[in-house]
Amino acid sequence: MELADRYGTPLYVYDADTLRTNIRAYVDAFFRHRPVRVAYSVKACPLIGVGAVIMRAGLDASVASLGELLAARRAGFPASRMELHGNAKPDDELASALRARVGRVVIDGLHDIERLGQMVQKRTRPQPVWLRVSPGIAVDTHPHLQTGTLDSKFGVPISTGDALAHAREITGTKGLSLVGLHAHLGAEVRDARPYRELARELVAFANEVRAATRAPIAELGMGGGLAVPLRSHDEVVGLADYARALAEPVRKEGGALRGATIFVEPGRGIVGRAAVALYRVVGTKRVEGLRPFVAVDGGMGDNIRPALYGAQYTAAIAGRANAGATEEVAVAGRFCESGDVLIRSVRLPAARTGDVLVIPGVGAYSLAMASNYNQAPRPAVVLLDKGRTRLIRRRERPEDIWRLERR
Numbered sequence: 001m002e003l004a005d006r007y008g009t010p011l012y013v014y015d016a017d018t019l020r021t022n023i024r025a026y027v028d029a030f031f032r033h034r035p036v037r038v039a040y041s042v043k044a045c046p047l048i049g050v051g052a053v054i055m056r057a058g059l060d061a062s063v064a065s066l067g068e069l070l071a072a073r074r075a076g077f078p079a080s081r082m083e084l085h086g087n088a089k090p091d092d093e094l095a096s097a098l099r100a101r102v103g104r105v106v107i108d109g110l111h112d113i114e115r116l117g118q119m120v121q122k123r124t125r126p127q128p129v130w131l132r133v134s135p136g137i138a139v140d141t142h143p144h145l146q147t148g149t150l151d152s153k154f155g156v157p158i159s160t161g162d163a164l165a166h167a168r169e170i171t172g173t174k175g176l177s178l179v180g181l182h183a184h185l186g187a188e189v190r191d192a193r194p195y196r197e198l199a200r201e202l203v204a205f206a207n208e209v210r211a212a213t214r215a216p217i218a219e220l221g222m223g224g225g226l227a228v229p230l231r232s233h234d235e236v237v238g239l240a241d242y243a244r245a246l247a248e249p250v251r252k253e254g255g256a257l258r259g260a261t262i263f264v265e266p267g268r269g270i271v272g273r274a275a276v277a278l279y280r281v282v283g284t285k286r287v288e289g290l291r292p293f294v295a296v297d298g299g300m301g302d303n304i305r306p307a308l309y310g311a312q313y314t315a316a317i318a319g320r321a322n323a324g325a326t327e328e329v330a331v332a333g334r335f336c337e338s339g340d341v342l343i344r345s346v347r348l349p350a351a352r353t354g355d356v357l358v359i360p361g362v363g364a365y366s367l368a369m370a371s372n373y374n375q376a377p378r379p380a381v382v383l384l385d386k387g388r389t390r391l392i393r394r395r396e397r398p399e400d401i402w403r404l405e406r407r
Ligand SMILES: Cc1ncc(COP(=O)(O)O)c(C=O)c1O
Pocket: 041, 043, 044, 062, 085, 184, 186, 187, 188, 223, 224, 225, 226, 265, 266, 267, 268, 269, 364
């Protein structure tokens, strides 16, 4: 309540201790399977103030654009500890990333090999690269969140022979050094089995590439994507099982790749549960016989996930979390789209205009995808650390939205 009064709503509040706890959980889970590097997937939340906490806790960074690379650098991550992904990296972004001395470029097609090859011709030290492959593994998640199937825009298929052909092309290109392979199955994965399958595929293919090309492959990027529980009944895979599923096939059946460094790149696993969103209740719409809509002062402009792929959250009313949750309601956003419903069904105490509605678990892919739809300014963000709150992004003003425009 106090934060909502002080900073206004909608307001996002990140908790530094939760970030550190999540990071420790990843590092601990993978410790017995080392060498392992955990790279934070910056796309989940590119806020510099949040990245700085994650960087200080010792993670690497996985970036999907030059913008994310620069944001991560501002957060303090050295470029050498970053991997640059992307199925369509623009020329200028690739060139700038190379100039910044990005640690690894993840190749996602012949277009990357050709352009990178031209850019690194004059370099004395070769640029380390990974090849992103498509293992042809479907995971049980929303179709928009699948990335490991053959019919995906990401990755070069292994089964068709294309990935091996790409690996040959890379090893034949002066200035590039193929040091690793990469694959990412998708997001919100709730089962460890596909990860074990992925590790098997990747290690088998890495051995094939090493034998065929003599590329010094010693790194296996296994992506991110593990679901985190956002509601009390959400079931997810434990981190220890996840780590075992990825590491055992490498360490036990990996042959020449047994000692490879495994890279994981969680996004939501680090930031998802580290933030809550605070909204003011504007009013409630009641229609006889139907579930009421509790309407709040934010919505798809700050969190498009429910509208985009049916993400589900829970909510509470600040100061009345323990009061009887008497009504089943939907939480409607303020944006002019009927799909702008943040929560389709949640039990709440009777909401009153002016109440602060809290949605936990909104740290990942919410503000990262925020927009100015309806010309709504994007929310302020506060970091809670060591009992203190600090504004790490001020609320936008209408002038901020128009500052690039001319009549
Ligand atoms: C290549 C890659 N790695 C890692 C991630 C992080 O996934 P998550 O935030 O679900 O852990 C993503 C997200 O889409 C991704 O595209």
